[in-house]
Amino acid sequence: MKLTIKVWRQKGPKAKGGFKAYSLDHVSEDSSFLEMMDQLNDQLVSGGEEAVHFDHDCREGICGMCSMYINGRPHGPMEQTTTCQLHMRSFKDGDTITIEPWRASAFPVVKDLVVDRSAFDRIIQAGGYVSVGTGGVPDANEIPIPKKIADEAFNAATCIGCGACVAACKNASAMLFTSAKVSQLAMLPQGQVERKERALNMVAQMDEEGFGACTNTGACAAECPVGIDLTNIARLNREYFGASVSTEE
Amino acid sequence: MSNPFTSKQPEGPLAEKWSQHKFNMKLVNPANKRKYDVIVVGTGLAGASAAASMAELGYNVKAFCFQDSPRRAHSIAAQGGINAAKNYQNDGDSVFRLFYDTIKGGDYRSREANVYRLAEVSVNIIDQCVAQGVPFAREYGGLLDNRSFGGAQVSRTFYAKGQTGQQLLLGAYSALSRQVANGKVKLYTRTEMLDLVMVDGKARGIVTRNLITGEIESHSAHAVVLASGGYGNVFYLSTNAMGSNATAAWRAHRRGAYFANPCYTQIHPTCIPVSGDHQSKLTLMSESLRNDGRVWVPKSQEDAEAIRKGEKKATDIAEDARDYYLERRYPAFGNLVPRDVASRNAKYVCDEGRGVAPSGLAVYLDFADAIKRDGQKTIEGKYGNLFAMYEKITGENPYEVPMKIFPAVHYTMGGLWVDYNLMTNIEGLYATGESNFSDHGANRLGASALMQGLADGYFVIPYTIGNYLATMPYDKVSTDHEAFKTAEGEVKERIQKLLSIKGKRTVESLHKELGKVVWDYCGMSRNAEGLEMALGKVKELREEFWSNINVLGGENELNMELEKAMRVADFLELAELMMVDARNRDESCGGHFREEHATEEGEAKRDDENFAYVAAWEWNGVGNAPTLHKENLEFENVKLTQRSYK
Ligand SMILES: Cc1cc2nc3c(=O)[nH]c(=O)nc-3n(C[C@H](O)[C@H](O)[C@H](O)COP(=O)(O)OP(=O)(O)OC[C@H]3O[C@@H](n4cnc5c(N)ncnc54)[C@H](O)[C@@H]3O)c2cc1C
Ligand code: SF4
Ligand code: FES
Numbered sequence: 001m002k003l004t005i006k007v008w009r010q011k012g013p014k015a016k017g018g019f020k021a022y023s024l025d026h027v028s029e030d031s032s033f034l035e036m037m038d039q040l041n042d043q044l045v046s047g048g049e050e051a052v053h054f055d056h057d058c059r060e061g062i063c064g065m066c067s068m069y070i071n072g073r074p075h076g077p078m079e080q081t082t083t084c085q086l087h088m089r090s091f092k093d094g095d096t097i098t099i100e101p102w103r104a105s106a107f108p109v110v111k112d113l114v115v116d117r118s119a120f121d122r123i124i125q126a127g128g129y130v131s132v133g134t135g136g137v138p139d140a141n142e143i144p145i146p147k148k149i150a151d152e153a154f155n156a157a158t159c160i161g162c163g164a165c166v167a168a169c170k171n172a173s174a175m176l177f178t179s180a181k182v183s184q185l186a187m188l189p190q191g192q193v194e195r196k197e198r199a200l201n202m203v204a205q206m207d208e209e210g211f212g213a214c215t216n217t218g219a220c221a222a223e224c225p226v227g228i229d230l231t232n233i234a235r236l237n238r239e240y241f242g243a244s245v246s247t248e249e
Numbered sequence: 250m251s252n253p254f255t256s257k258q259p260e261g262p263l264a265e266k267w268s269q270h271k272f273n274m275k276l277v278n279p280a281n282k283r284k285y286d287v288i289v290v291g292t293g294l295a296g297a298s299a300a301a302s303m304a305e306l307g308y309n310v311k312a313f314c315f316q317d318s319p320r321r322a323h324s325i326a327a328q329g330g331i332n333a334a335k336n337y338q339n340d341g342d343s344v345f346r347l348f349y350d351t352i353k354g355g356d357y358r359s360r361e362a363n364v365y366r367l368a369e370v371s372v373n374i375i376d377q378c379v380a381q382g383v384p385f386a387r388e389y390g391g392l393l394d395n396r397s398f399g400g401a402q403v404s405r406t407f408y409a410k411g412q413t414g415q416q417l418l419l420g421a422y423s424a425l426s427r428q429v430a431n432g433k434v435k436l437y438t439r440t441e442m443l444d445l446v447m448v449d450g451k452a453r454g455i456v457t458r459n460l461i462t463g464e465i466e467s468h469s470a471h472a473v474v475l476a477s478g479g480y481g482n483v484f485y486l487s488t489n490a491m492g493s494n495a496t497a498a499w500r501a502h503r504r505g506a507y508f509a510n511p512c513y514t515q516i517h518p519t520c521i522p523v524s525g526d527h528q529s530k531l532t533l534m535s536e537s538l539r540n541d542g543r544v545w546v547p548k549s550q551e552d553a554e555a556i557r558k559g560e561k562k563a564t565d566i567a568e569d570a571r572d573y574y575l576e577r578r579y580p581a582f583g584n585l586v587p588r589d590v591a592s593r594n595a596k597y598v599c600d601e602g603r604g605v606a607p608s609g610l611a612v613y614l615d616f617a618d619a620i621k622r623d624g625q626k627t628i629e630g631k632y633g634n635l636f637a638m639y640e641k642i643t644g645e646n647p648y649e650v651p652m653k654i655f656p657a658v659h660y661t662m663g664g665l666w667v668d669y670n671l672m673t674n675i676e677g678l679y680a681t682g683e684s685n686f687s688d689h690g691a692n693r694l695g696a697s698a699l700m701q702g703l704a705d706g707y708f709v710i711p712y713t714i715g716n717y718l719a720t721m722p723y724d725k726v727s728t729d730h731e732a733f734k735t736a737e738g739e740v741k742e743r744i745q746k747l748l749s750i751k752g753k754r755t756v757e758s759l760h761k762e763l764g765k766v767v768w769d770y771c772g773m774s775r776n777a778e779g780l781e782m783a784l785g786k787v788k789e790l791r792e793e794f795w796s797n798i799n800v801l802g803g804e805n806e807l808n809m810e811l812e813k814a815m816r817v818a819d820f821l822e823l824a825e826l827m828m829v830d831a832r833n834r835d836e837s838c839g840g841h842f843r844e845e846h847a848t849e850e851g852e853a854k855r856d857d858e859n860f861a862y863v864a865a866w867e868w869n870g871v872g873n874a875p876t877l878h879k880e881n882l883e884f885e886n887v888k889l890t891q892r893s894y895k
Contacts, residue, residue: 012806031527032642038529038757045755050801051810055317057490059530061638062415063321078641085641110461111807118438121318125430129423130382134302134707135373137380141337144391154384154409157416161320190382 001027001093005040007052008100010109017109019098033076033086034059034066053112059084061225064160067167068113069100074164074223082162082225102163104172106210117163119209120177126205127198128181130190143189156184158226165220165228171212176220178206179236180228186239196243203240251450251505252676254865254878257668258362263886264344267366270669271712275719282307284723286470287714288455290442290497292319294414294421294699295682296476298706301424304433306711308718311468312425312434315441315460315492315812320422323478323490324702327414328535328635330396330406331699333371338395342403344368349887351697354400354587355662355690356839356855357889358510358863360882362669367688370708371700375407377707381420385409396631398695399536400587400894406696411535411635417699421706440466441812443743444736445473445501445678452501452678453726456736458744460812463805465737467728471721472677472714475501476706479661479683481514483820483827484772485764487658488520488533494816495823498665498684506673507865507878509666509686511823512831515693515840516773517659518591521642522611531657532642534614534635536695539584541619541628542652544591546603546612548572553603563605563613563651574598578850582894589692589840589853590894592656596773597851599655606653615651656773660698662689662840663830666865666880670713671705674865677717681705686863691839744804747814752797756814759794763787763817767824771831776844780832784825788872791821826866826875833877836860848891857889 002025010017024040031039034056041051057065066083070076076086091097099113107115145153157180165176182199185191191198214233221230259270277285285308289300292314300312314322334347347368352359375393379385385407386394395404409416428434439460446454446467454469477497481487502508519534547553547566555561574594576583584591595612598604605611620628625648629636636647643653665673665680667687672679682702689697726732770783794817802808837846837853838860846854863880 028525028527030524032529035527035529039527042755042757045799045801045810048801053807053809057316057321057492058323058326059491060326060532061641062412063316063323063325063490064318065316065321081641085638087641087644089644114807117317121320121426121429121436121438124423125426129427130380131427132377132380132424133305134298134377134424134711137376140335140375140379140385141392145387146391147387147389150384150387150391153382154386154416157384157409157419158412160415161318184384185382188382188384190380 001029001088001091003027003091004096006096006098007113009052009112011111013108013110027088029089031088032059032084033088034084036088053114055114056084061085062160064162067102067115067162067164069102069167071098074102074167075225080225080227102167104166104211106172106174107163107166119211120161120163122209123174123178123202123205124181127194127201130185131194145189149187153184153187156180156187156228156232159228160226162225164223164225166211168219168223169212170217170219171215173214173220174206174211175214175233175236176224176228178202179232182239183232183235186235195239196246199236199239199243252668252672252674254674254880255668256360256880257670258360259669263361263365266362267369274712274716277715277719279307283309285309285718285721286311286725288468288470288473289313289476290455290474291322291476291478291682291684292422292425293322293324293476293478293682294418294702295706296322297418297421297425298703299474299476299681299710300434301421301428302707302711303714304428304431310428310434311437311470313437313440313442313457315439317439319425319436319438320419322418323493324418324699325415326490327699328411328533329537330398330408330413330696331374331417332398332405332696333375333407333700334368334405335372335375337393338404340403342405346403347371347405350401351688351694352690352887353892354694355692356853356892357690357857357861357884358838358882359688359690361884361886363688366709367701367704370704373708374700374703378417378420381423383409383416383420396537396540397585399539399585399591400694408537411632414699417703421703442497443500443740443815445504446732446736447504447675448726448730448732451676454728454733456733456740458740461807463803463808465740467733467737469726469728469733471718472679474679474681474710475665475684476681477684479664480823481658481661483764483824484658484767485761486523486528486531486768488517488531491530494819496816496819498680499819499823501665501673501675501678503868504675505868506675506678507666507867508663508826509863509865510663510830511827511866512771512834512841513662513691513839514658515588515660515662516592516656518588518595518656519614519654520657521639522606522653522655523608532638533657533659534639534652534654536588538614538632538635541631542584542614542616543573543618544575544584544612544614545571545573546598546605550602553605556605557607557609579894586894587692587694592773593842593851595656611653611655613651614654616647617651620648658772660693662686662691662693666863670716671710672713672717679710679714681710691841743815744811747800747811747818748804750796750798750800752799754793754797754799756798756800756810756817759790759798760817760820763790763821763824766790767827771828774842774844775831777832780828784828787821787824787828794818794821822871829875830864830866833864834860852892
């Protein structure tokens with residue numbers, strides 16, 4: 001198929017960016033979206049123009065690196081699908097596809113479609129762990145965990161840290177991301193000891209990074225490529241208020 | 250001063266070697282640990298676990314990765330599971346059995362003592378991960394669930410749906426993040442190691458490029474640990490992440506570290522077949538699928554031909570016209586034979602003209618019987634995300650039509666040579682995880698890479714590095730030292746050279762071409778003649794690369810074309826070594842299949858008399874023949890036999 005690709009080009013963090021349109025022919029329907037981008041880049045480089053920079057690595061929907069805002073939606077039109085797993089059979093011959101980076105002040109643009117998501121790492125560093133050192137831990141089957149709880153904790157733990165939730169939110173809130181980690185650990189027996197501090201510290205870090213407030217529009221969960229559920233946000237709210245009340249006592 | 254080229258396997262009975270060795274090792278007093286700096290390159294399972302554990306002990310750690318976050322290391326993509334000899338299923342598993350399966354699975358080309366230690370600490374890994382909050386799959390009673398994997402007749406694989414690597418890596422990442430918060434680990438993301446720095450013959454630091462600003466920087470330390478992953482992307486198409494590369498290990502090799510068994514690469518039997526020229530990578534369908542999926546092709550070429558032409562569908566082929574060739578040839582292991590065996594058999598049936606995709610290069614993996622037996626819900630619970638992924642990529646629904654699969658490059662058993670302490674032949678330079686050659690011999694069993702990465706990082710290197718550091722003075726080497734300045738200069742020169750060629754070829758196109766040569770001549774099967782010819786082709790490609798590539802953009806900015814060019818440049822040298830090694834190893838073993846050496850049944854035929862050794866290669870400069878060092882493998886606890894999975 002033949003496409004027009006309208007893509008955000010920005011030379012560096014401080015440079016002014018803007019859209020540029022390219023036309024691209026002979027795109028296979030079986031190509032992935034990123035393979036289409038490879039094809040575009042091959043065309044650009046062969047013609048002496050620098051490649052469009054974008055983040056990607058696993059191309060299997062699990063590393064969370066790919067991050068394109070496609071036709072007004074993070075990761076494009078397919079539900080529960082990362083950019084790298086989107087295939088060109090979702091588009092039609094003659095389409096114009098608009099591609100932008102994630103837009104959020106906590107995710108500054110580095111170049112073209114690449115943004116800086118290190119704020120997410122710092123939120124995890126604020127408490128997204130169980131404080132056990134290596135060695136000296138009990139046998140893995142010592143504490144049985146009901147399957148239902150283990151499965152629910154697993155679901156929350158599958159967040160890939162891509163940031164689509166932030167990009168989808170009009171306030172650029174990081175609640176869905178933060179709540180997924182808080183929930184996972186709040187549900188498991190291993191996470192109980194540090195449960196309160198964890199919720200307080202991770203929320204404080206989230207605010208400090210400049211993510212916006214959550215106004216419960218649910219846009220985040222609608223665009224999350226792995227289906228992280230809104231109930232996690234509800235749980236985070238309970239954890240947070242529970243913890244604030246008890247620390248005030 | 251180099252680390253003598255001996256394996257340093259401890260004396261004594263197999264089962265006591267590791268405890269005895271731990272007791273004999275020198276210790277660093279807790280208060281003195283903070284006087285030592287350790288560099289860890291890589292934040293995958295091997296690197297993150299090592300960095301976190303060493304920081305907990307008190308060492309100052311600097312951790313590096315080229316992605317934007319440690320959590321995105323390629324380990325995240327591992328699907329199926331992790332082995333451990335817990336014997337929770339009471340099905341006769343034991344440390345010795347896991348050891349035995351791994352040695353046998355590796356076709357008797359690995360070191361006994363290393364493999365035994367791996368099996369021994371495997372049980373601690375599961376405990377550790379559960380304590381971190383890793384949500385492994387559980388049974389209704391709340392205890393941990395297991396599944397079986399290829400090459401084993403017990404259920405010892407722990408898993409978290411099809412996302413085991415993700416959950417284990419996020420566990421290690423959380424431990425790492427805790428140490429970052431404690432100030433014991435300094436994290437360098439989007440930072441790529443481009444050279445190793447040696448002072449007085451010891452590894453004392455690295456030179457890196459800040460991928461955002463392009464700045465070339467030096468980092469000094471008392472020891473350097475490489476946990477930089479495998480080199481499967483030398484084939485261009487592989488199941489590895491796009492960024493996976495050999496540069497860290499290769500640069501260490503160029504500084505004197507021996508590279509061991511580079512020709513041992515693993516071709517995974519269950520990947521989604523290639524669909525066209527646009528393809529940039531191949532997607533693995535976890536081997537765990539072989540627990541319930543049955544592999545088959547039509548018995549007749551005519552049926553296969555009709556399928557390829559789209560005249561027939563899989564479901565049109567009657568039961569008695571199907572050849573479940575793995576079940577037929579290997580009744581004991583059936584669909585669960587080791588990977589090399591399964592891959593080779595897929596190749597054979599496709600060579601016979603019985604492949605089922607338009608390209609002729611695919612076999613079926615069929616779940617119809619399992620769905621009939623257990624219900625779609627159960628199958629969905631086990632493999633839901635894999636089925637969804639398959640559908641996204643191919644547009645076909647595997648609950649209704651069988652999956653099509655074909656082998657693809659997946660893992661590299663070869664890597665930097667290390668002794669029992671995981672130290673390379675360069676003093677103070679360690680290699681862990683997929684970047685070393687240590688535990689899998691000529692073929693790795695499924696669910697054993699995650700085990701090895703975490704064993705190395707959590708339970709081996711934190712001890713063995715102390716034994717070395719205890720002998721080191723506290724003094725730091727300044728990054729103004731001549732050795733750092735020279736290495737920095739060389740890196741800058743290399744970058745300048747790449748940017749100034751301004752030729753006509755894209756880096757990508759040359760990488761593709763290289764990959765095809767390596768796949769055709771040093772892939773699933775090899776022969777002396779083909780290798781000879783391929784060596785010539787690689788040399789030509791290397792010349793073409795250094796005279797005719799075009800890398801746009803500057804050096805002082807994010808420049809992904811430049812990053813790729815540097816990695817491909819190293820692949821072009823590594824490919825040659827792989828072929829030299831494959832040519833030298835005039836036998837078949839595990840994943841290394843020399844067509845000249847097959848049994849009557851088409852299995853790999855080893856030559857234990859002449860090749861029961863590790864081939865460790867020393868670099869002698871571009872285009873010069875490397876020097877071969879042999880580490881003879883001795884087997885005291887297992888009997889070498891022709892592998893049989895009948
Ligand atoms: C699709 C897939 C599925 C798999 N499934 C399984 C499974 O089910 N069970 C199993 O046991 N194994 C599995 N494996 C194999 C296993 O995942 C890997 O062997 C293992 O995760 C490698 O871990 P690692 O820590 O050694 O390296 P990686 O996870 O590859 O990490 C490498 C790290 O090094 C960094 N790095 C590399 N070079 C540089 C440099 N020059 N400078 C700075 N940083 C650098 C990277 O940024 C990264 O952080 C699978 C592999 C694939 C491809
Ligand atoms: S919650 Fe979903 S959208 Fe947000 S970072 Fe995690 S996976 Fe991405
Ligand atoms: S590239 Fe890894 S999730 Fe898309």
